[in-house]
Amino acid sequence: MDLRTLALTDAIGTVHKPAAGARIVCLVPSITELLCELGLAQQLLGRTGFCIHPAALVAAIPKVGGTKDVNLGKIRTLAPSHLIVNIDENEKPTVEALAEFVPHIVVTHPLAPRDNLALARLLGAIFCVDEAAARWCAQFEAEHALLRAAPKGPPQRVLYCIWQDPWMAVSADTYIARMLAEIGWRVAPLADPGRYPTFQWCAALVAGIDQVLLSSEPYRFTQAHVDALEQQIGKPVQLVDGEMLSWYGSRSVAGLRYLRSLIGSIS
Template sequence: MRLVDAIGTEHVPVVQEEARIVCLVPSITELLCDLGLAARLVGRTGFCIHPAEAVASIPKVGGTKDVNIEKIRRLAPTHLVVNIDENNKPDVDALAAFIPHVVVTHPLGPRDNLALYRLLGGVFGAEEQAEILCEAFEREYAALEAISKGAPGTMLYCIWKDPWMTVSHDTYIANMMALAGWRAWTPTSDARYPRFEWSDRLVSEIDRVLLSTEPYRFTEEHADALERQIGKPVDLVDGEMMSWYGSRAIRGLRYLREMMVLMEAGKMGGSIAYRDPHLGQD
């Protein structure tokens, strides 16, 4: 198969032992480790925290949007893995001046993970493990599709406060919500992550609020206070499970399915956050 990334660049497979990878995308750092490529990673961001044991010895090169270019230069990578949403183009352009291969990613929906697994598995000689991940993804996707979705609802998914921010309809998070039959409320805006202000009209247009644990660290206290303020159900949800693509998306599908079951049974509400004890363990 042709190994084409999100901006149409075609990549050729590399001898795995010759790859020196810097990854600036937390969820993809985890994916590369799950593809068996941890030993090939020579740089990561400070937000690349999974799997903890594997990444502990990999040098940090800054954040997703404030990378240390000179430190990366000294690491002499052969490949850079980035994401259109998460990384700044000027940084990527500067790095591309001395890194031979830049792999650009941009998953917009859960099923885009299949191509992501195969792209990175193909480039770095991990095709067999990529297919194992694809099979696991398809099983969880089928299990999610098989359950009743109940009545559709309009959800306001909050990723930040001061200012309040949500997600647009073309984001990975909104497409995850769509798998559950939930419509993502969003203001009229061209922004992918638009700001909004609370109003009586907004509250009348939504059925429920989902407060994400990342990037803003919403807590149960935030959920309790907001529910008292607006008089609608407010739930705390695991942001990694809803927004991380890569290998964590497999567990994310299971998380979403179990959350749907709890919501349908009326067991979610207020500040009750669903966290599957089997998920998110490194």
């Protein structure tokens, strides 16, 4: 497989063709932001209600539901040539239903920070904005080099919580965990083998972690949750920006800078 074909190959092995002027619907918030950064906002016909960045550009793009509860009828009416989805964000039955009338489905699945480079090149190659993608990749590489060169703090075993009632965390097999690993923070293993395991607080769990991270999304944890949980478990708890740690695409560059700020949060 030559380099051009590789650049046009999505997460499930589908090889796409360059499509200047493609009509795009994107069901992935972080990728909607990246498409706009690559200069493709005018070709975006539809987005989810969670595609909120960049606010000034997406305001003019029609909403087609959420990442899970997609309005198939709206998308059919928009008649896109390309649909962009993600293995974690979107449900397979929905994507299969959309594939009946959308000619080209681009499947994405970044699992680690440097996967953003392949993601940007994929979008650049398909939608004929290779130069913009190359510029973005250079920004990412520069920021990643700064992170790699930054002094590292002490290793941390963390529990990264994304929900409560029931409590849910992330496993090591997630983009978030691999972002944290860039600064030597490892997510604690849990009994639930899922990628987003449920758990219950117990003495053994608390004894095995150095700190808890409460994400600002998808659950809206606040400082009040931090204070209450610190009192309950007697371990450090901090609120972290979920967009910075879980949004791949454009926000990953700022996310790498955010990781450097987290290094300094541990004394």
